[in-house]
Amino acid sequence: MANPNMAPGAGPRRALQLEFPQSLAIYDSYQEAQRTVDFLSDQEFPVENCLIVGTDLKQLERITGRLTYGKVALGGLVSGLWLGLFVGLVLSMFSAEGSLFATIAATAAFGAAFGVIWAIAGYAATRGQRDFSSVSTVVATRYEVLVEHKHATRARELLAGLPGALPNPFA
Known part of the structure; x- marks a missing residue:
């Protein structure tokens, strides 16, 4: 059943979009991207304006045996x-x-x-x-943290205080 308070065209796909996203940081692992968002949350940043996007997908297939x-x-x-x-x-x-x-x-x-x-x-x-059995999965090779444009400057300022953070390429 549709939510009567939800705007037309708003749905699950809309919830996974930002209006004017800007790149905050790019990482090689999901854990690093998650750490960034968790740090921002600890700093009381409005993390509902963030999005973690996995890019450069690749399929991995592990051969488990001969059939x-x-x-x-x-x-x-x-x-x-x-x-x-x-x-x-x-x-x-x-x-x-x-x-x-x-x-x-x-x-x-x-x-x-x-x-x-x-x-x-x-x-x-x-x-x-x-003549073999296997298991496969699709994984991202990069994870980008996006932030709504109106919060990008504050997010970058906060991210500079993340222990072990790399220098901000956008500064």
């Missing part, structure tokens, strides 16, 4: 078994008391078999073009 039909089948077996157990527990809530174990065992076995078949079929469909 074989055995590993793929085992992964399918485990995930299918868990799904089957879950479905069995849900179905057992609506079945007669005597068939509780039979229902759970049957759905677990069916889930495990289905999981193995589905995983092997999916792996075979790749035809060896991706």
Whole structure:
């Protein structure tokens, strides 16, 4: 439901924008940018006029292992078994008391078999073009702290007092 007190066109995207932003500082890590905003907050600066922007995005992919039909089948077996157990527990809530174990065992076995078949079929469909497992993430290589133009001068003055701060390039 929309907030009746919110101006037209104001929404989640609007909350992530500044009207006339100016660069306050650029860092190599998010922790450094966060430290700057935290310092400004400690100095009672109106930090709601700040924005941390991650730029120069890159994707990192860490290879976690080699895939074989055995590993793929085992992964399918485990995930299918868990799904089957879950479905069995849900179905057992609506079945007669005597068939509780039979229902759970049957759905677990069916889930495990289905999981193995589905995983092997999916792996075979790749035809060896991706014989490894991995995890990936997108990270920024730089973090820029922006501040609303009407507060930029005060923010720069305060930032000069940050312990370990670099000389202000905007001064």
